[in-house]
Amino acid sequence: DAKTTQPPSMDCAEGRAANLPCNHSTISGNEYVYWYRQIHSQGPQYIIHGLKNNETNEMASLIITEDRKSSTLILPHATLRDTAVYYCIVRVEAGNTPLVFGKGTRLSVIA
């Protein structure tokens, strides 16, 4: 599986867009980028995933560069409840191997 690199922590002002980067320079052609987040004292929660096209859902947008070596998760209007650890994971769409969670990025949304 491709390895990912994320900054350990970031701050964002409430109401502003939070842009969380992820580098995955060794990604393979059939590997997707998945984002999960973990709010304090809860289990991780799935946010979004994508292959090469940009994706948007009710929670966030995912922008993947054309060469697919990096991506950005965008929370368009961050709220205090978005304070969490965000995990970027690269993996094929379906398979038997369980997800492996790295250390992620700790996002602090500040009032």
Added chain:
Amino acid sequence: DVKVTQSSRYLVKRTGEKVFLECVQDMDHENMFWYRQDPGLGLRLIYFSYDVKMKEKGDIPEGYSVSREKKERFSLILESASTNQTSMYLCASRLHPVNYGYTFGSGTRLTVV
């Protein structure tokens, strides 16, 4: 929505006790997982199960065993609890075999004294 329920939110056990952590999911998911989470170490996979009566070792299975007698229930067993097993334990399930849509429980914080 899929619900993954872990039987206890907080648990305190004594060294040497046999400990059962229970996890139940209500959406007929084939796959279930047990992770533990410790500060600075992230989530680490202990055991997982693709289907009833099936189990696979994860990255840190030592000191643990699992049981999956019914599809909806996946139990983690600490055969003889030790203080280094004090941790947050998280159960998850997913619809086989897709990697999106893992659903986690709220976790059990186990303290072994």
